[in-house]
Amino acid sequence: MMQLLSFTNATKAYADGARALRVLDSVSLDLARGTSVGVYGTRGAGKSTLLRLAAGLELADSGSVRFEGRDMAGMTSGERAWLRRGAIAFIAAEDWRPLAGESVMDHLCAGPLGEGVPVHQARLRAQRALDQVEFRSGAAAETAALSLSCRSRVMLARALVQEPRLLIIDEPAVMPSIGDRDRFYALLRRAVRERRISLLAASEEIAALQGLDVLVSLAAGELCSTEPAGVVVPFPSV
Amino acid sequence: MSTGQALQKKTWMRGPSTPLRGALLALLLERPGHGGDLANRLATRLGETWKVDTNDVYRLLEQLAGTGLAVARDEPKRGNHGRTHLVYHPTESTSAALSTWMETLLPREPVRLGLQAKLAVARPQDAPRLLVALKAYERECLVLAHLVFPTDGEARSWAALCMDCTRDAISAQLQTEVDWAARTRQRINEYLQRRPSALTR
Numbered sequence: 001m002m003q004l005l006s007f008t009n010a011t012k013a014y015a016d017g018a019r020a021l022r023v024l025d026s027v028s029l030d031l032a033r034g035t036s037v038g039v040y041g042t043r044g045a046g047k048s049t050l051l052r053l054a055a056g057l058e059l060a061d062s063g064s065v066r067f068e069g070r071d072m073a074g075m076t077s078g079e080r081a082w083l084r085r086g087a088i089a090f091i092a093a094e095d096w097r098p099l100a101g102e103s104v105m106d107h108l109c110a111g112p113l114g115e116g117v118p119v120h121q122a123r124l125r126a127q128r129a130l131d132q133v134e135f136r137s138g139a140a141a142e143t144a145a146l147s148l149s150c151r152s153r154v155m156l157a158r159a160l161v162q163e164p165r166l167l168i169i170d171e172p173a174v175m176p177s178i179g180d181r182d183r184f185y186a187l188l189r190r191a192v193r194e195r196r197i198s199l200l201a202a203s204e205e206i207a208a209l210q211g212l213d214v215l216v217s218l219a220a221g222e223l224c225s226t227e228p229a230g231v232v233v234p235f236p237s238v
Numbered sequence: 239m240s241t242g243q244a245l246q247k248k249t250w251m252r253g254p255s256t257p258l259r260g261a262l263l264a265l266l267l268e269r270p271g272h273g274g275d276l277a278n279r280l281a282t283r284l285g286e287t288w289k290v291d292t293n294d295v296y297r298l299l300e301q302l303a304g305t306g307l308a309v310a311r312d313e314p315k316r317g318n319h320g321r322t323h324l325v326y327h328p329t330e331s332t333s334a335a336l337s338t339w340m341e342t343l344l345p346r347e348p349v350r351l352g353l354q355a356k357l358a359v360a361r362p363q364d365a366p367r368l369l370v371a372l373k374a375y376e377r378e379c380l381v382l383a384h385l386v387f388p389t390d391g392e393a394r395s396w397a398a399l400c401m402d403c404t405r406d407a408i409s410a411q412l413q414t415e416v417d418w419a420a421r422t423r424q425r426i427n428e429y430l431q432r433r434p435s436a437l438t439r
Contacts (some may be wrong), residue, residue, distance in 0.1 A: 040380075042417060114258070182391030182402075206380075206416070207409040211388035217380050219420030220427065224376050226384045 004198050005031040005054055009063035011221075014050050023049045025221030026063065033165070036192055036199035038209025041218035047202035048092070050218060051170045054200055055090040056080035067166070073237060085115060089159035092170040096151060098143035104130070104154055105139040108161050122161075123166065129157035132191050149180040160191060167192060169201045181208060250305045251339060257355030258290070259298050260339040263332050264359035266308055270327040273299055283358045288351075298328050307335050340367035343374050350375070350415060357422070362436040365426055372426075376419035383412040 007029040013020040018233040023046040031037050041047045052058045053065050056072045065072045072080060084090055091094065098107065108126035118178075129203065130136050133153040135173070138146075146154060159167055169188070175181035189211050191198040203209050250259055258280065265271065265279050277295035284290060302308040306329055313325045340356055353368075353375060360368055386405050393399035430436060 040413075040416070077322040178406075179391040179393075182389045184391075185388065186390035187409075201366065206383045206413040207386075207388070207406060210384065210386050210409065215380055215384040217416050217420065219376075219417075224373065224380060224416075224420075226377070226381045 003030045003066070004033045004068060005029075005200065006066045007050075007053070007060075007063070008066070010053060010060040010065055011057070011062045012053065012060055014047075022221050024053070025061070027218075027221070027223050028063075029198060029216065029223060029225075031198055033198055034196045035214065036189070036212040037214045037216060038212040039200065039202040039216055039218055040206050040209055041202070041204070043204060045218045046221055047218055048170055051090070051092075051168050051200060051202055054166075055088055055168050056083060057090070067162070083109065086162065087165045088168065089162045089164035089166070090168045090170075091155050091159050093155075096155060098146070100144055102133075102143045103139065104143055104146075105158075106142050107143045107154065108158055111152060111158065111162055125161045125163070126157070129160040132160055132194070133157045133187050148176055149184070152184050154202070156184070156191065160195065163195075164197060166198045166200065169199070171203050181205075185209075185211070240259045248338065248342075250302060250335070251342065255294070255298055256339075257352045258294070259302060260336065260352075261355045261359045262298060262302060263307060263328070263336045263339070264361070266302075266326055266328040267332055267336060267361075268359075270325050272323050272325050276326065284355060285358070290339070302326075307332050323402070336369065337364070337420060340364045341370055343371055343378070349417075353419075363438075365430060365437060369423055369426060372419045372423045376416055376423070379415040379419065383409055386412075 003029050007027050009026045009028055010024055011022065011026055012024040013022045027050065029037070029050075039047050039050060049058065053060055054067075055073070056065075056067070056075065057124060059073050060067075067083065075083075079134060080137070105123065105126055108129060109119070109122040112122035112125055117125070127136075128137070130139055135150060135153045135157065138154070141150070143151075143154065156169075159169070175184065185208050188199070188201070191197070199212065201212065206215070209215055214225060214227050216223050218224075256408040261280055261284065262276060265276055265283070265419070271279065272439060273296040276299065277292040280295060280353060281288070299308060299310070303310050303326070308326045309328050309329050310324045312322045315321045315323050340360065343352075347394060356364070356368060363393065386409055389402045389405060393402050
């Protein structure tokens, strides 16, 4: 069975002074269509590197990362960028760049409009995404003035508007309240389940990743998983 | 029961005192000692979070002797001619039993305490077994954390809030354990990278 996303012995190192710091050490991980995987790790454990490799933002030094069977390393940077505008949505807190005076609706429509989606269809997608993240009332709000909690919901909505097959989310925001955090992850779980999107989410808190199909921890470049290697978790019946 | 049978059934690895029995095996292999000496060495090695009772140590040593993993000999007390005391020595089965304990996770054992006891007395050649045990423990905690039902952030009653708080406590404890196991593996691996010869000592 072809996996949606597949890491095979992927290794990635960065220079740390004179030595090479191996952030990912021969990591293998499969993500089947419609399944969700949570990556837990402390700061600096390599979670973001794993996610950036999954999104094709970086390439493995050795081993392979395949999306729908295609090796990321065999694609051009343009092909990988094209994937990230469609099949793969990538959310990271540092990617939040609101424009002055921009409304949430405009923010959400920008991506689809750039891909040639007609205006009315882009607005429909945006409206549906706002409903999904329970922020329907925020369509006219200014993005630059959003609270942290609302900002995270809009970032999730922006990813949903893209109608991806894989959603990659890197610790979307430090929420001011635990309730906001739990609510956000509940919305995330429901959105990917209802839309049958595969999810790869990373967090420094295990509690944020509960309820996902598979939980893995990452430390010293090595993965530890709740599932034995090679096990494909089927999408739970709704 | 013969020593072979005792080892095969691992009867000595049952019950909450298993970490102490395992640690005593390691101390016996380092050097023989009488009950009081072994109790002192055990207390020093395990640290303040353990309450090592000397009477318990005597009882555990007798148990180990009963399963053939230690042997007691009446030997003269140093500096006190004419008087003797029981000195415990390892047997030919002690080293293998220690290795088995090092690589075994026991479901009814307070696992972290068991691992702590192993770490306190581990020999360099035990490093691979410790790494296996730590990885198994990390996965066990991860699996338990995965079983915790997520909250939706909207506790609608006091009872629901208490349930959320309980889940949070469990998750926080398990997260700490996962971090500790991963960090310990990392420490051991880094040591072995610096001193690969440690394994062959």
